[in-house]
Amino acid sequence: KNQVEQSPQSLIILEGKNCTLQCNYTVSPFSNLRWYKQDTGRGPVSLTIMTFSENTKSNGRYTATLDADTKQSSLHITASQLSDSASYICVVSLNAGNMLTFGGGTRLMVKP
Amino acid sequence: DVKVTQSSRYLVKRTGEKVFLECVQDMDHENMFWYRQDPGLGLRLIYFSYDVKMKEKGDIPEGYSVSREKKERFSLILESASTNQTSMYLCASNRGRDTGELFFGEGSRLTVL
Numbered sequence: 001k002n003q004v005e006q007s008p009q010s011l012i013i014l015e016g017k018n019c020t021l022q023c024n025y026t027v028s029p030f031s032n033l034r035w036y037k038q039d040t041g042r043g044p045v046s047l048t049i050m051t052f053s054e055n056t057k058s059n060g061r062y063t064a065t066l067d068a069d070t071k072q073s074s075l076h077i078t079a080s081q082l083s084d085s086a087s088y089i090c091v092v093s094l095n096a097g098n099m100l101t102f103g104g105g106t107r108l109m110v111k112p
Numbered sequence: 113d114v115k116v117t118q119s120s121r122y123l124v125k126r127t128g129e130k131v132f133l134e135c136v137q138d139m140d141h142e143n144m145f146w147y148r149q150d151p152g153l154g155l156r157l158i159y160f161s162y163d164v165k166m167k168e169k170g171d172i173p174e175g176y177s178v179s180r181e182k183k184e185r186f187s188l189i190l191e192s193a194s195t196n197q198t199s200m201y202l203c204a205s206n207r208g209r210d211t212g213e214l215f216f217g218e219g220s221r222l223t224v225l
Binding site: 034036041042043044045046049089091100102103104105 | 116152153154155156157202204213214216217218219
């Protein structure tokens with residue numbers, strides 16, 4: 001069964017600190033992996049996409065990594081800001097059409 | 113900017129009522145989706161559509177139906193709302209047959225009493 005597991009479920013950090021969110025998947029055949037950010041009461045917005053051949057990709061203070069061998073991805077947030085408080089959702093695509101498997105998300109709270 | 117607009121941000125309905133959730137996108141996307149989002153369960157696909165008049169069941173279609181009469185509009189219908197359909201409903205769209213970026217609406221929070 002295709003699954004995407006995210007950890008931790010929730011995380012509280014102080015403003016300015018770094019953090020890393022994890023995503024493990026069993027989806028096969030793999031096409032790509034996206035990280036979405038969902039602010040409270042809003043729809044998710046794509047942060048970054050990782051394809052099979054990519055190991056790391058940055059989007060400002062967000063850096064995503066992918067290890068296709070171990071089927072793991074991480075999202076590293078550097079110098080966190082209060083606006084980073086949100087849920088972060090890992091979404092893995094099958095290598096066919098629009099078949100997506102969603103992780104349960106990590107709820108991040110950044111405190112001043 | 114891509115805009116996906118959901119007609120109602122918050123709705124409160126009674127058990128047995130018929131509920132319509134409307135979604136409109138302005139980017140000429142072929143694909144449209146309806147998800148529900150519940151704490152601890154993540155996003156689950158209810159229905160999706162690749163083209164006008166076309167619809168396909170997702171993972172949890174029971175108790176729901178959809179309508180896509182125009183390319184830009186995708187409606188989710190709850191024929192007889194039940195309390196277990198209390199949830200956040202998210203509409204999304206994207207282009208083409210490949211797994212491109214999903215563009216989400218702001219969500220509709222439905223409470224069924």
